[in-house]
Amino acid sequence: MHRFTVLAAALIVTASGCSGLAARVAANALTSGGDTYASDDDPELVRDAVPFGLKTMESVLASDPGNESLLLALCSGFTQYAYAFVAADADAADFAGRLAEARQQRARARRLFLRARGYGLRALDERRDGMGARLKALRDLAGVLARASKEDVPVLYWTASAWTLAIVNAKSDLGLVAELPAPVAMMERSLALDESWGEGSIHEFFVAYDATRTEREGGGAARVRAHYDRALQLSHQQKLGPRVALAEGLLVQAQDRAGFTALLEEVLKADVDAAPHFRLANTLAQRRARLLLDHADDLFL
Secondary structure (H helix, E strand, O other), X not given: OOOHHHHHHHHHHHHOOOOHHHHHHHHHHHHOOOOHHHHOOOHHHHHHHHHHXXXXXXXXXXXXXXXXXXXXXXXXXXXXXXXXXXXXXXXXXXXXXXXXXXXXXXXXXXXXXXXXXXXXXXXXXXXXXXXXXXXXXXXXXXXXXXXXXXXXXXXXHHHHHHHHHHHHOOOOOHHHHOOOHHHXXXXXXXXXXXXXXXXXXXXXXXXXXXXXXXXXXXXXXXXXXXXXXXXXXXXXXXXXXXXXXHHHHHHHHOOOHHHHHHHHHHHHHOOHHHOHHHHHHHHHHHHHXXXXXXXXXXXXX
């Protein structure tokens, strides 16, 4: 999804019904190289462009269904798109009291997250001889994940992210909620295998998740703070996401409005151009911070 010329070429490959080899060449082109979207300063431009890339990759995948790189790219791509734009729209509608719109957007977000999870589980099946299916079955999670190695961390992380976010956006689906132990176990295994992956991304997950658990359950304020400090350290203080996660999770839970306000105002004052490879993510984090500050009265007594 990083160059329109590559996307156009891939469309030609799929439209002409070329061989599996041609499809693999197109798939490798689509999933290699840097991601120019990450450094973009216009979220709406990215929002409009990403679906084209995702659908193109799905078309190529139909000709090369076992391509692990393509499956991972689709898992991460759909997860990021649904989180950054669809679920965010649902939250904004919820805060504004547009409940019907919020329900509609959450339903769409859930479908997209489950779509992403499906691609991730398929990638794990390809990499580890049926690991995805075993995780979906929710049996002997520790034993299944013991087979994973450091090289599996990216697909474990994105699949677990998609799975968790699907649950968050479908809290009334008790069957789906009951599956939460699987993505949490995947994240814990990823942390054990490569805690620095993604410049602190796994720690950032636990900043949000451990705020929902008590100390007895394995979470609590001390663990949240430890993950928060490590996430900032690994990103060289350049990511704004951990700060927003801490404010929205732990500080709201503690009803620390002063700390919440100070931290989010710090986020809004940050220069998103200081770290170009985080520019889009930090721009979206600032957007989230503004939404939370504008609706602080709904979050604090």
